[in-house]
Amino acid sequence: MNVSIVGSGYVGTTVAACLADLGHTVTNVEIDEDIVEAINAGEAPIHESGLAERIAAHAGTTLRATTNYEDVRETDVTFLCLPTPQSDDGSLDLAIMQAGAESLGRALAEKDDDHLVVVKSTVLPGTTEDVVGPILEAESGTEIGDGLELAMNPEFLRMGTAVEDFLEPDKVVFGTASDEAPATLRELYAPILERDDTDLVETDIREAELIKYANNAFLASKVSLVNELGNIAREYDADAYEVLEAVGLDDRISDRFMRSGLGWGGSCFPKDVNALRAGAREQGYDPELLDAVVAVNDEQPRRLVELLAAHVDLEGARIAVLGLSFKPGTDDIRKSRALDVIDHLTDRGAVVVAFDPVAIENVRPDYPDIEYADSAAGALEGADGAVVATDWPAFDDLSFEGMARSVVVDGRRIDVDEDALEVYEGLTW
Numbered sequence: 001m002n003v004s005i006v007g008s009g010y011v012g013t014t015v016a017a018c019l020a021d022l023g024h025t026v027t028n029v030e031i032d033e034d035i036v037e038a039i040n041a042g043e044a045p046i047h048e049s050g051l052a053e054r055i056a057a058h059a060g061t062t063l064r065a066t067t068n069y070e071d072v073r074e075t076d077v078t079f080l081c082l083p084t085p086q087s088d089d090g091s092l093d094l095a096i097m098q099a100g101a102e103s104l105g106r107a108l109a110e111k112d113d114d115h116l117v118v119v120k121s122t123v124l125p126g127t128t129e130d131v132v133g134p135i136l137e138a139e140s141g142t143e144i145g146d147g148l149e150l151a152m153n154p155e156f157l158r159m160g161t162a163v164e165d166f167l168e169p170d171k172v173v174f175g176t177a178s179d180e181a182p183a184t185l186r187e188l189y190a191p192i193l194e195r196d197d198t199d200l201v202e203t204d205i206r207e208a209e210l211i212k213y214a215n216n217a218f219l220a221s222k223v224s225l226v227n228e229l230g231n232i233a234r235e236y237d238a239d240a241y242e243v244l245e246a247v248g249l250d251d252r253i254s255d256r257f258m259r260s261g262l263g264w265g266g267s268c269f270p271k272d273v274n275a276l277r278a279g280a281r282e283q284g285y286d287p288e289l290l291d292a293v294v295a296v297n298d299e300q301p302r303r304l305v306e307l308l309a310a311h312v313d314l315e316g317a318r319i320a321v322l323g324l325s326f327k328p329g330t331d332d333i334r335k336s337r338a339l340d341v342i343d344h345l346t347d348r349g350a351v352v353v354a355f356d357p358v359a360i361e362n363v364r365p366d367y368p369d370i371e372y373a374d375s376a377a378g379a380l381e382g383a384d385g386a387v388v389a390t391d392w393p394a395f396d397d398l399s400f401e402g403m404a405r406s407v408v409v410d411g412r413r414i415d416v417d418e419d420a421l422e423v424y425e426g427l428t429w
């Protein structure tokens with residue numbers, strides 16, 4: 001099938017490369033010329049395992065990128081993979097989606113054949129039909145249902161394992177409002193749907209939109225609940241990891257997303273939980289539980305720094321921060337809990353020396369006044385204390401030798417030889 005993908009970030013680039021791998025012909029429409037150039041040169045514009053080789057294999061044949069929206073006319077289906085960030089008040093900001101829909105609609109005005117537009121971005125219920133649809137109709141001069149079809153197909157991939165998650169998902173969700181769209185989507189996803197482990201959910205557009213938010217809200221809530229239980233466990237001098245490992249043996253609960261500590265960050269959970277809270281309020285419902293989920297998450301970095309302050313006078317102290325990315329396996333620092341830890345430390349007068357295997361250059365512009373080290377050992381050298389903010393595997397079994405005082409507060413439960421340290425505190429154990 002001939003497919004166009006608007007927006008070539010984490011989702012758009014991954015989906016494009018994977019669809020090309022499944023045998024489709026794919027055009028990425030992207031406003032960033034550097035990204036377009038990279039893809040056309042056969043290079044991955046972002047770091048994701050398995051992505052570079054797929055782009056290299058298909059670029060120039062069945063995969064190409066362009067800044068020209070008119071190229072969508074050569075395709076049968078367009079996926080919108082544009083950012084849906086949060087506004088200052090936490091609500092969903094649709095400005096980029098609206099601009100993208102306008103450009104797409106204008107390009108489709110000159111197309112005679114039928115076209116299917118699929119929203120893949122995370123959007124609140126009603127956005128596809130009440131915002132994107134009317135813009136497409138107005139700009140293209142074609143009515144939905146009469147040459148133009150709409151569908152919603154949320155994406156559940158995680159950063160760091162994006163390719164694997166897209167090609168081997170637990171579920172695929174199609175939200176449609178016509179008879180033709182499901183058949184087209186089934187054909188497009190055929191090899192993925194043929195897997196025994198992939199469930200297909202076919203539903204209406206509103207449900208598909210909400211499934212995505214409910215999914216993220218559930219996972220973020222699970223981690224906040226695990227953190228609250230971890231905080232309580234610590235008060236009782238109990239080990240939350242042992243407790244929750246046992247709890248996770250219950251099939252109804254599962255052992256995944258059970259790691260307590262510094263909390264959840266990233267470009268998705270924070271903005272999506274906030275958009276759902278703001279959207280719920282707009283609909284007249286007060287989402288008290290989701291408010292608490294965010295409140296618990298926001299407290300964990302402060303709690304970590306309090307634990308350290310119980311052992312080290314932070315004013316003027318040299319503190320190593322190990323890990324900056326919002327989780328291991330990525331250089332993404334958006335809403336990383338590590339940044340909150342750094343803010344609390346510097347507010348209390350500490351001298352921060354940070355290390356991360358890949359994310360330092362993303363942090364430096366916003367934090368030019370802290371120190372950065374080339375290695376974990378370099379960050380620890382002469383430090384009066386250390387905090388673990390990201391569970392990079394490379395931090396397991398680290399030697400904390402060289403610290404002025406080996407006081408370590410761990411927010412992520414890495415493997416540590418506690419007996420070799422003066423003080424070792426786990427945030428929730």
Ligand SMILES: NC(=O)C1=CN([C@@H]2O[C@H](COP(=O)(O)OP(=O)(O)OC[C@H]3O[C@@H](n4cnc5c(N)ncnc54)[C@H](O)[C@@H]3O)[C@@H](O)[C@H]2O)C=CC1
Nearest residue numbers: 007008009010011030031032081082084100121122155159
């Ligand atoms: N990053 C992730 O792991 C996941 C993200 N999502 C959702 O997918 C959507 C996209 O997210 P990401 O790929 O992370 O965003 P991103 O920010 O990585 O990429 C978006 C791309 O769109 C481009 N763009 C902006 N305006 C444009 C326009 N008018 N025309 C063409 N291109 C334009 C940007 O230059 C950028 O390359 C969001 O709604 C997000 O919530 C869903 C599942 C996973």
Ligand SMILES: O=C(O)[C@H]1O[C@H](OP(=O)(O)OP(=O)(O)OC[C@H]2O[C@@H](n3ccc(=O)[nH]c3=O)[C@H](O)[C@@H]2O)[C@H](O)[C@@H](O)[C@@H]1O
Nearest residue numbers: 155156157158159223257258259263264265266268326327
């Ligand atoms: O909507 C999205 O964009 C994506 O958001 C998350 O994916 P991602 O943000 O890449 O990362 P996760 O692996 O879910 O981790 C999110 C945060 O939760 C934290 N976490 C996760 C699991 C856990 O047990 N404990 C924990 O603190 C991580 O450290 C990280 O900060 C979801 O897992 C994806 O399914 C979804 O598609």
